[in-house]
């Protein structure tokens with residue numbers, strides 16, 4: 459748990475205010491207000507279907523909220539926000555190196571940046587492999603490398619550790635911590651509560667489209683009288699843990 463990363467500006471780099479999101483008649487986000495700090499890892503946790511992907515897409519500017527606003531207060535860069543989708547996919551017919559070089563060129567970086575990012579995610583040896591010949595975990599690692607190209611001040615990662623082996627899962631969280639150490643605001647979702655406990659500076663528990671609990675891990679553990687982020691999760695979410703709550707469907 460790192461309490462040591464404080465950067466000059468205390469103003470949140472991204473500020474979501476009173477977000478609502480509906481898919482047709484189905485309300486998925488309700489009154490979500492969330493300031494995102496620079497130089498910190500924000501861990502978004504919550505049950506399946508609680509709205510994490512929806513919230514991350516709204517934060518990344520890929521989905522227009524039904525109501526509310528997201529304000530960006532960072533530097534004007536070639537790319538403000540890097541994003542790893544939950545199901546990364548790349549255009550077939552190109553190698554890993556070609557794919558990342560293409561993204562690097564889009565933001566005015568050269569090929570060496572792409573190769574540095576590949577090395578950072580531990581994928582250098584796969585650089586000549588066609589993207590369609592990668593495993594699910596390797597594809598996600600390419601997606602993480604892609605999200606960091608151009609040094610966007612905000613990086614949004616939707617389940618970056620999903621499908622990765624234990625060593626690579628912790629490595630991905632270490633990379634997130636490193637990026638935050640360099641001043642980047644990293645927001646990630648995960649179902650690995652232990653890794654979130656170890657790496658997140660700020661934890662957000664989403665339950666049924668609303669923020670149930672939010673704060674520094676130590677503070678929220680203390681206020682809920684539990685020892686772990688898993689305890690925080692269990693104390694924060696309502697309803698059964700073995701049934702997916704499907705918005706718009708009353709049981």
Ligand SMILES: Nc1ncnc2c1ncn2[C@@H]1O[C@H](COP(=O)(O)OP(=O)(O)OP(=O)(O)O)[C@@H](O)[C@H]1O
Nearest residue numbers: 481484486505506507508509510511512513704705
């Ligand atoms: N395009 C869509 N149209 C209609 N409903 C949607 C759409 N996308 C998501 N939903 C619904 O919104 C709710 C929240 O989905 P979301 O993917 O944001 O949850 P999540 O917390 O990321 O879930 P998981 O942990 O399973 O990935 C779910 O009930 C889902 O069925």
